[in-house]
Amino acid sequence: MRALADATPAGRDRYVDFLRVLSIVTVVLGHWTMIAVGRSAHGLVAGNVLSRTPWLWLATWVLQVMPVFFVVGGFSNMVSWQALERRGGGYVKYLSSRMSRLLRPVLVFAAVWLVLPPLLGHFGVPPQQTGPLGRVMGQPLWFLGAYLVVVALAPAMVRLHRRWRLRVPATLASAPWSPSPGRACSRPAWSGCPATSRT
DSSP states (O other): HHHHOOOOOTOHHHHHHHHEEEEEEHHHHHHHHEEEEOOOOOOOEEEHHHHHHHGGGHHHHHHOOHHHHHHHHHHHHHHHHHHHHHHOHHHHHHHHHHHHHHHHHHHHHHHHHHHHHHHHHTTOOOOOHHHHHHHHHHGGGHHHHHHHHHHHHHHHHHHHHHHTTHHHHHHHHHGSOOOOOTTTOOOOOTTTTTOOOOO
């Protein structure tokens, strides 16, 4: 551990590394402890601990680290893009490098995810048990698509930040509250909100 710390560049932000490790470990442990696997008359049954322990939902508020994960990821993307700019690199090189680092371990996980249920079925485990296993294994990947979008947009967001500074996050924060023509509206007709049909 000491050798690894000594090999770390002096300009690297160790606090950001700490937040990254903390958020990843919390997400992994959170998903691991949420899964409840039991045995019934029909075999193995997969469930969610949150639905079986009423008070445990409070822990989801205390351990809400996904915003930290995305903030730290955004910072990492910014640093990578700025370093690549200094070396004269472009967007394609940035995107391919970041995607490669993200998707290589995911491909290994996906290979296990796709092969394990049929393999268990080959050894006699009934589909009623391998089906829930496959669904549970894929749940932690729900945020990967959103984070890939964050990675792809990082260079453009860095340019916007350089020009507009705090107006960029202020605009993003206000976007969910802005009126949208496609959004259902429950206000009265005199407010100017278009009526929406309900089916």
